[in-house]
Amino acid sequence: MQRSRGWASGWNAARIAVAALILVAVGTQLSSSVAEALARGRDVATVIANFLSFFTILSNVSSAIMIAWLGVRFFSRGRRREVDPPALATALALVSTYMIVTGVVYNMLLRGIPLQPETVPWTNKIMHVWGPLFLLLDVLLGPTRRRLPWSAAFAAAIFPIVWIVYTLLRAPLITNPTTGVPYWYPYPFLDPNTGGWGSVAVYIVVIAVAIVALAVGVVAIGRARGIRMPIDPTPATRPVH
Structure with missing residues (x-):
């Protein structure tokens, strides 16, 4: 579906604004956490x-950087409706997937958990609800999305796998600064001290499958609505023999 230049300008301005809001939310929450510490x-x-x-923090920061980059790139190039370069298009598809996963996991597994005293409620909403919702809308409505190969969807599993390995290796080495217990897991469903390793393994498999499935969906939507740029109507100049 083609979009007008006005639509592309408005959406990229929204990308920049949402990116700024996400980064302010992350910075505000970090300041509150440090102050409480x-x-x-x-x-x-x-x-x-x-x-x-x-x-949540990694997905929010990476997505904010990506959509801000694309927004600034659009305006710095004279608001030309160019299809996103392959590397940027792939990165956008991946961070979009991670943000959607953040929103889904929070609202399905974590919403009922009481907030910590240092948590700033509005930042929590931005990072877990409104930011993910905007990235979902960007998948559905954002201009200049490139059609990606299906292999891009499977690349979405790389970062979560690295993050899970990092988390499970680091957690037993860290003393929880709030409770004093000799381990720290960022989310309860990754803590084997709560439900055992079997429960952790099930959650990891389910989330990994969900990430790849969502990435397939993001790529499929991009392939269905990938923009074909109009052909320049000016006829090519033929060499004179």
Whole structure:
């Protein structure tokens, strides 16, 4: 589906605005977490490292950088409705998938968990609800999406696998700065001390399958509505013999 230049301009302006809002939310929450750590005498370096180890934070920051990049690129190139370059298109599809997963997992598994005292409620909404919703809308409505090969969907599993391995290796080495227990897991469903390794394995498999399935959906939508740029009507100049 072709979109007008006005539509593309409006959507890319929205990308920049949402990216700024996400980054402000992340920064505000980090400041609140550090302030709480200082007030309670917790190890600030550990608190910051833990904060940056949440899949939510990583997906929000990466998606904000990506949509801001695309928005700035659009305006810096004279608002030309060019199809996204392959590398940027692939990265956008991946971060879109991760943000949608963040929204789904939060609303299905984590919404009922009481917020920590340092959690700023509006930042929680931005990172878990409104940010993921915008990235979903970007998949459905965003201009200049490129048609990607199906292999891009399977590449979406790489980062979550690396993150899970990192999380499970690091967790037993970290003392929880809030409770003092000798481990720290970012999410309850990854903690074997709660439900055992069998439960953790089931959650990992289900989430991995869901990520690939969502990535397939993102790529499928992109292939269905990938923009074909109009052909330049100016006839090519033939060489004179």
